[in-house]
Amino acid sequence: MTSNQTTQNPSATSTRVPLAHSYDGIRQYDNPLPSWWKWLYIATVAIAPFYLLYFHVGAPNRSMHDRFNAEMDANQKKKYSDLGELTPDANTLVTYMNQKEWTDVGRSIYKVNCVSCHGPEGGGVIGPNLCDDNYKHIKKIEDIARVINEGVAGGAMPAWATRIPNKNDIVMLSAYVASLRGSHPASAKGPDGSPIADWPSASTPEPASPTESLK
Numbered sequence: 001m002t003s004n005q006t007t008q009n010p011s012a013t014s015t016r017v018p019l020a021h022s023y024d025g026i027r028q029y030d031n032p033l034p035s036w037w038k039w040l041y042i043a044t045v046a047i048a049p050f051y052l053l054y055f056h057v058g059a060p061n062r063s064m065h066d067r068f069n070a071e072m073d074a075n076q077k078k079k080y081s082d083l084g085e086l087t088p089d090a091n092t093l094v095t096y097m098n099q100k101e102w103t104d105v106g107r108s109i110y111k112v113n114c115v116s117c118h119g120p121e122g123g124g125v126i127g128p129n130l131c132d133d134n135y136k137h138i139k140k141i142e143d144i145a146r147v148i149n150e151g152v153a154g155g156a157m158p159a160w161a162t163r164i165p166n167k168n169d170i171v172m173l174s175a176y177v178a179s180l181r182g183s184h185p186a187s188a189k190g191p192d193g194s195p196i197a198d199w200p201s202a203s204t205p206e207p208a209s210p211t212e213s214l215k
């Protein structure tokens, strides 16, 4: 507290030389910043590059935002047990394709396994663009799950069935890939393969599942 007293007590500061200027008669002393403040400032500047490298440039899932998303996805996955074991048929995929809470789960699986070849947003790198209307191996929405499970092109697109053994993971991943269609990522490859018909809409049951009642 002594430093405060010195700055507030005019007799103690009278030995200091006031700065040359005066504003409306108000004179100013050239008081240094407290040293604790200076060191705090120097410490934040010194720590900043490490913070930046660790949380924003380093491995994924370190930032609070990433960890929050990862925990949300983990929580969502716990709900898998309520869903039972899903089959990646057209209806199921269309249903989950439209539910963000589940495509988020698919996206987290995609981020870990697929980004290297298909790009962070599906625009394509070694693998084709998954966001446009052209596909090489897909005619119907359920083909997505088949291609993911079995792979194509002699392993250029690897088979994931053993690497992603949870059937519901494959469903959510396929639903996410289906949901990419029509998005326009910043970096996207040109079209590969041929244009295909739109995905069926959620309210139109596939002829393949006759047990569904018509709405």
Ligand code: HEC
Pocket (backbone or CB within 6 Å): 110, 113, 114, 115, 116, 117, 118, 126, 127, 128, 130, 134, 135, 136, 137, 138, 144, 147, 148, 152, 153, 156, 157, 158, 160, 173, 177, 192, 193
């Ligand atoms: C090692 C690179 C690689 C990885 C990793 C990879 N893919 Fe592929 N993928 C490819 C290639 C290459 C093709 C196209 C094969 C061809 O040209 O016939 C492809 C094709 C596809 C297709 C069919 C696209 C079309 O036009 O018919 C889908 C869907 C797909 N990948 C999804 C995925 C998903 C989901 C993942 C993550 C689980 C994944 N891929 C991981 C390389 C990869």
